[in-house]
Amino acid sequence: MTESEVLFEVRGTLGVITLNRPRAVNALTGSMASAMLDTLRAWADDPAIDQVLVRGAGERGLCAGGDIVAIHRDIAAGGTQTEEFWATEYRLNSLINAYPKPYIAYMDGLVLGGGVGISAHGSHRLVTTRTRSGMPETTIGFVPDVGGTFLLSRSPGESGTHAALTGEHLGAAEVLYLGLADHLIDFNRAEELFTALQxxxxxxxxxxxxxxPPTSQLEAWQGWLDAAYAGTEVEDIVSALEVLAAEGNQEAKTAVETLAKKSPTALKLTLASLRRAKGMTTLEEVLEQEYRVGLRALDSSDFPEGIRAQVIDKDYAPAWNPATLGEVDASVLEASFASLGERELKLNPRALSDAAE
Structure with missing residues (x-):
């Protein structure tokens, strides 16, 4: 990591973290996550710092997610950098969730995937009318992580299931409704707020x-979302949506068309992950589950293929394997949740140092 990729400064009694890769919409790397983790641990015990602000450089967003180009490169090389990155990133997510001081996340612009992980677990989560947030992992053959399945499994009704499976980019109203943020503010007054926080x-x-808060479409759709997404299998959900679409529900029709483009394996893993996460008590349990599923995805064909199609070749025509929901092997899904043995990620929610883990 070059020093400029993430900036740390203290203004008055405010610790400020600025993700500083604006050309990449501040995509998060392993070294950036490690630097954030170390700094937040230090600031937690620093009496000169009362609260922390996290923001992104530039006008495009807080963070477009993890650096998936780097992940694709690591997969191709057979490396372990992604595994190490996720272990650090998930520790960071856990620390943010249990942070002993106010953690203020300015969720302006794009806040996707890993960007949700460094914001939506904070104590004060602020969106703007420019916010476009969500967990788009099924688009690249992956599964929502960074605690995304924890958060979306606790959204009202089945709205989180809809958001996770479709991977849609959502505006402020939907982000607030899903429980990924707390307040809407005017981005034109953001600097004024940051000055006051010092x-x-x-x-x-x-x-x-x-x-x-603006009116959420998801709230208006809650009735049919709950009915359609209540199924235990993705095929059941698609069938229910198709019935609604045939009856003239245009939003359900769009959902059917969207799901048809996603990785069938990723869709099934995402639904199973959400259902399991809902029954778990802590964020740490869910992060440990997401780590298991994620490492298995590194060995799959869909994850690198999805990244290739979306950001490497940009042909937007991934060749999923298997290509249909019915061909997905149930034993492969079950194996994704099996213990990693010595590679298990064991998180201590109150760990402020490596020694505490």
């Missing part, structure tokens, strides 16, 4: 910047 507690100043 000397005043977030809970004392935030109310002056919060806007009324």
């Amino acid at each position: 000397t005043q507690p977030v809970n004392e100043v935030l109310a002056d910047f919060v806007l009324a």
Whole structure:
């Protein structure tokens, strides 16, 4: 990591983290995650710092996710950098969730995948009218991670299932409704808020910047979403959506068309992950599950193929294997959740140092 890829500074009593890869929409790398983890641990015990702000450089977004080009390169080389990156990233997600000081995430612009992991587990999560957020992993043959299955399994009804399977980029209203953020603010006043945070507690100043939440389409759709996405198999969900589409539900028709483009294996793994995550108690349990599923995905053909189609060759025509939902082997799905043995990721939610883990 070059020093400029993520910036750390203290302004008054505010610790400021700025992801600084604007040309890549601040895509997160392993070295950036490691630097954030080390700094947040240090700031947690620093009496001079009362709260932390995380933001992205440039106008395009907080973070477009993990650097999947680097992941594709690592897979091709048979390396272990991605495994190490995820282990660090998930520790970072866990620390943010249990952080002892206010952790303020400015979720402006694109906030996808790994960007959700460094924001949506914070104590104060702020979106703007420019926010486009979500977990688009099924598009690249992968499964929502960084605690995404924990968060979306706890969204109202089956709205989180819809968001996870379709991988849609969602606006502020939907992000708020899903429970991925807390407040809407005006991006034109963001710098004014950041200046106030240098000397005043977030809970004392935030109310002056919060806007009324917009109406969510997902809330309006909740009735049919709950009915369609209640199935235990992706095939059942698709069938229910097709019935609704035949009855004239255009949103259901769009969902059917969207799901048809996704990796069948990724869709099935995502649904199974969500259902299992809903029954788990802590974020750490879910992150450990996501780690198991993720490492198995590194050995699959769909994950590198999905990255190739979306960001390497950009032909947007992935050749999924298997190509249909019915061909997905149930034993392969089950094996994705099996213990990793000595490679298991064991998280301590209160660990502020490596020694504590």
